[in-house]
Amino acid sequence: MRGRVAFGLLVILAIGALVGWRLDVPGAKEQKPPQQQHPRRQLQMQPVAAPVPLTPWARASIASIASPSPSHAPKPAASTDTPPGLTGPGWRLAFNAGFSGSALDSELWQTCYPWGDSGAGCTNYGNTEFEWYLPGQVQTGDGALSLTASRLPTPGQAQSGAAEEYGCRSGMVTTGGSFNFEYGYVQVQARLPMATGTWPGLWLAASNLNWPPEIDIMEHWDSQPFYGVYLHTSGPTQETHVPAPDLGGWHTYAVSWEPNQLTWYLDGQEVYSTNEYVPAQSMYFVADLAVDDQPTATVGCDGTMQIRSVKIWQHS
DSSP: OHHHHHHHHHHHHHHHHHHTOOOOOTTOOOOSSSTTTSOTTOOOOOOSSSOOOOBTTBOGGGTTSOOOOOTTOOOOBOOSSOOTTOOSSOEEEEEEEEOOSSSOOTTTOBSSOGGGOSSSOBOOTTSOOOOEEOGGGEEEETTEEEEEEBOOOEEEEOTTSOEEEESOEEOEEEOTTTOEESSEEEEEEEEOOOOTTEEEEEEEEETTSOSOOEEEEEEOOTTOSEEEEEEESSSOOEEEEEEOSOTTSOEEEEEEEETTEEEEEETTEEEEEEOSSOOOSOEEEEEEEEEOSOOOSSSSSOEEEEEEEEEEEEEO
């Protein structure tokens, strides 16, 4: 039945396009997964340390903020579990972060975007998001990092700088202040919350704080049985959706970033590749649990993304 209805609607739309109709469907909600509808990170943050005015959909005004220094990058180590996506000699494990301790390593991880990491929290004003990120929503235990969304009244800040209360608090981490890199193989072991309104992501953002580019290793919505991979640049958005069983279980998400090629992997299997508009600049890693539906008193902003490890290999 859904197939026949969808086919009929496509026929109507096609005829309408030929004769110049415009069809508006009252109450229709844009589908989340196509990333043109929901660009993951139009990184419109209100800088805390440098109050530079921001204009919608433009981030050039904060490009003058100094890029973070990778002074606390983990010591490179020999790789003992080289992923299938790495071929040829000369690879080294440049970043190797596990979560076996009882506290987050603050020399490696920051809990907000680089320009908003004051300890008071932050959010991303470039998207329709409803969470305020707080350090307290980031915990380690049982060998995993947990980023937790909680439906609680939370004091935060509007883009104007005025005080604003959020109905949701959540967690994120970045390597913006510790490890910035150009090219490599990024591998993350994670499991997703599969909960209403949650929008977890594993991605790379530009070290110079401009957007684009952006390399999305994994984005997921609600309890969908697939996730998305995306490349946002000055050219056309490149993307695919990856069907996957049991995304609430542990999986290994990865991207190989070479000078002329980007290739994405799930559990060691290639799922997408492109050689167009490949970024050639320093970037840093981000993991976050965003919330893109306004929570109600009883539904939404309730879930946890867990991460066992983040590893980045680079050519020696």
